[in-house]
Amino acid sequence: MRIAIPHTRQNPDIRFLGRLLGDVIRAYGGDALFRRVEYIRSASVDRHRGIAAPDSIELGLDALTLDDTISFVRGFMLFSMLANLAEDRQGVAAEPGADVAQAIARLEAEGIDRDRVTALLQQALVAPVLTAHPTEVRRKSTIDHRNHIAELMKLRDMGRTETDGGELVEEAIYRQIALLWQTRPLRRERLYVADEVETALAYLRDVFLPVIPALHARWERALGQRPPSFLRPGSWIGGDRDGNPNVTADSLRLALGRAAETVIGHYLDLLHRLGAELSISTELTPVTEEVIALAERSGDDSPSRSDEPFRRAITGVYSRLAATYRVLVGREPPRPPASADAEPYAYPADFRADLVAIAHALARDGDGALAGGGGLGRLIRAVETFGFHLATLDLRQNADVHERVVAELLNSAGVEADYRALDEEGRVALLRRELASSRPLSSPYVTYSDETASELAIVHAAAEAHARYGAEAITTYIISKAESVSDLLEVHILLKEAGLYVPGDTPTSAIMVVPLFETIADLENAPKVMTAWFALPEAATITAARGVQEVMVGYSDSNKDGGYLTSVWSLHQASRALAPVFERAGAAMQLFHGRGGAVGRGGGSSFMAIRAQPPGTVAGRIRITEQGEVIAAKYGTRESAVTNLEAMASATLLASLEPPQLAEAEYERFAGAMAKLSDTAFHAYRDLVYGTEGFRTFFRQFTPIAEIADLKIGSRPASRTKSDRIEDLRAIPWVFSWAQARVMLPGWYGVGQALAAFEDRGLLAEMVEGWPFLQSTLANLEMVLAKSDMEIAGHYVALVEDQAHGQTIFDRIRDGWHVTRDNLLDITGQSRLLEKSPALDESIRLRLPYIEPLNHLQIELLKRHRAGEDDPRIHEGIQLSINAIATALRNSG
Helix, strand or coil, X not given: CCCCCCCCCCCHHHHHHHHHHHHHHHHHHCHHHHHHHHHHHHHHHHHHHCCCCCXXXXXXXXXXXXXXXXXXXXXXXXXXXXXXXXXXXXXXXXXXXXXXXXXXXXXXXCCCCHHHHHHHHCCCEEEEEEECCCCCCCCHHHHHHHHHHHHHHHHHXXXXXXXXXXXXXXXXXXXXXXXXXXXXXXXXXXXXXXXXXXXXXXXXXXXXXXXXXXXXXXXXXXXXXXXXXCECXXXXXXXXXXXXXXXXXXXXXXXXXXXXXXXXXXXXXXXXXXXXXXXXCCCCCCCCHHHHHHHHCXXXXXXXXXXXXXXXXXXXXXXXXXXXXXXXXCCCCCCCCCCCCCCCCCCHHHHHHHHHHHHHHHHCCCCCHHHHCHHHHHHHHHHHHHCCCCCEECEEEEHHXXXXXXXXXXXXXXXXXXXXXXXXXXXXXXXXXXXXXXXXXXXCCCCCCHHHXXXXXXXXXXXXXXXXXXXXXXXXXXXXXXXXXXXXXXXXXXXXXXXXXXXXXXXXXCCEEEEEECCHHHHHHHHHHHHHHHHCHHHHHHHHHHCEEXXXXXXXXXXHHHCHHHHHHHHHHXXXXXXXXXXXXXXXXXXXXXXXXXXXXXXXXXXXXXXXXXXXXXXXXXEEEEECHHHHHHHCCHHHHHHHHHHHHHHHHHHHHCCCCCCHHHHHXXXXXXXXXXXXXXXXXXXXXXXXXXXXXXHHHHCCHHHHHCCCCXXXXXXXXXXXXXXXXXXXXXXXXXXXXXXXXXXXXXHHHHHHHCCCHHHHXXXXXXXXXXXXXXXXXXXXXXXXXXXXXXXXXXXXXXXXXXXXXXXXXXXXXXXXXXXXXXXXXXXXXXXXXXXXXHHHHHHHHHHHHHHHHHHHHHHHHHCCCCCHHHHHHHHHHHHHHHHXXXXXX
16 A cells, blocks of 8 residues: 655656657657657556556556567666756755855854864865776766766756757757667676776766866865865775786776876876966066976977966976876877976976976965966866876775785795684784794795785785875775784785885884774674784884774675664764774774665765764764765766765764764663664564575575676676675675665665664654764665565565465565554654655655566566576566666665
8 A cells, every 4th residue: 555645746857858858769769669658658657646547557568569678668767867867957966064165154153163174174084985886787878978968958057059069959968868769778798897997087087187176176265275185086996806806916007007197198188278378478577486497497498488487387397297197108198298308207296396386486476366276276286186196096805815815825935834724813923923024925936826926916016006106096905804903914914025014113004904894793893803903013003103094894794794774883883982992092093984875785875974973983084985876976977076075075074073962871872772773673684684494595586686697787796606695695786686676675674673672762752853873874764665665576576486485575575664664754753755855755756657667577577588588688678677777766786
């Protein structure tokens, strides 16, 4: 039974784009196809409005041929993409108060002056880190057409009727939609790491490079003084080897080399424009000795510019940077320099120093307007932010791999025959002895296993990167499945082999080793591991020299391990428990949040999530992964990037400086209640997923997990091993497959049982009213419940071979959903889901009529595919349906 919902008010941009899409389908697919698609669309919309029979939608689908099915799915997928674009343009993703100027005003209203904000920013770091996690189903070509439409819509907003090329704007939009209609939506080949590198570079080049300097300029105006470059991007692409054998030392070199080529090429373009702009004559203004010296060394002796030292200075700087490009990239720059034998810059700081000298000279005359902003100011900010590396590249590998590699090195060096047989105490003692020795373990005369040779090649490539691009190119090495101090020491052993860890009375490590705590047990154990780590003298020394130590916390695997509520609570508790550990060690704590797109993988509002962090755990420093479809959604255009980066920065300020909203006694009372809720939810989730006989088989038959694994959306395998155990399945396909079946189980199961069993409803109401952590948790939960649909999900039971057993399991899931929804509505005082979030409510309800037919088609295609039908159109239809449903749901992976 459906709860009555209000009529959806459609965004005018959606009506406009939807009309053009209909015109395209009629023109390029034929009038018959258009009529079929329109019939199903209107029937589905009527069904959701309650003015059509429940089975009318299925009658329309039955009339589709396989060819029509494929065209129909493409049409609904494109409508969802255009609807996403229209909503993003209307600011649906923006949140009230989520910008730095408003954050500063809020802090000032609370008695926190700008000096404290400025002091925090002196040591701040806000870093979105792009990863290649395979959840983006759309091809880059499709996303590019979508972005072209966004640019054209901006012209339409401005009242423009023609493009710069003379084409009518509406016709240009129609043309882009027609190109979308005729663009193949599915990848034919699996992505390679090189493809993932190029995709990330497109976002970094087209969005991050122009947006981040512009944001810092905006924040400078809000603060009244120039802040340091605290917003800096990172990347895992080309350095993340965890479970991906395709990432090698060559991948690392490729990623770093292409990044350097991109960022230095960008600087050269900016310098070229700057040279054209700075036409200042010595006949009209005095010039500093520093600029005169730069001009004299430039090699530019053109008589026409003899009185224009700024232009000549820029020419010399350009020549030096072009030489740098030649050295780091290995070929000539696209635009040749004036001087072919200029000395390259050794470091980005040297390049910046020349730019600053020019800026200081410009500031000496007039009111300084020529120095602080404009192209020169943006270029200086860009060099501070991006260096010669563009985005800091992290290394990541699994602790099990390090254990095997170190064991082989110790054995081949004659140090320890069976390292893996040692207990933790024995391992730590042995590894510390090796770290104190300057003797390497590896030898050019030993033939190592492929795994060991590959890992040694990685650390040597990292050392090359430091020498070539600077230390900021690679600052972090992350250990997946970190469980002990020996896991951290093993990585330092590998770094020592490449000279990145230097032993001695005062040991140094050029790369910070970061443990990733992922499972519920690992999160609970994190404070103990870090306490033991800081107790080691060498660890204390290298941490003190750096001043900060990072810890990464994983959302995806903790959710798969213990369910949504226990995952978010364990993450919260681990962060809170780590703070005093770091305080006692005298080290600044930097948390790296491994968030995915779906709520089951840490998705949801970053602004709310950061603000809900425990007091004292942010302190101006935070890194957050951005992956898959989230990258395109948040950073697909400059406007959306500005909105989302502003939200990250402002939330960091507020979480760092605002006083705690809860008194300690009140927090302890709430935490006690939360612990009980988490325990009940944990046992309910574990009992279903890991304690129910046949659940693994049910999951693999009920959802399109096998078909998702066949999508060509990433270079990494879907499972860590060949086992079909849920424990060995990666979190991405686990969450993705439940979303396709409209169950969204990882985002809510167990919460309803916990809320229902908690007797003190008054206390729950207090917690909902006054605790940001629970508010954020429930907001994400509510979104997931709104996107799920148990009526549609029930049809997927037909895919399960043992119908009776499958129905029994599904009945438990459906009952759990209803219990969760009813209890959520009760404690939040709502009559329906998202009643208090009208914009999100309308966004989701707009899509429901377009997703439901896709689900019904997917089920029928899966039945035929699994029955052995080998028509390639069936396989293509399944893949398209996965693509279309994911596009409509937006944060499904």
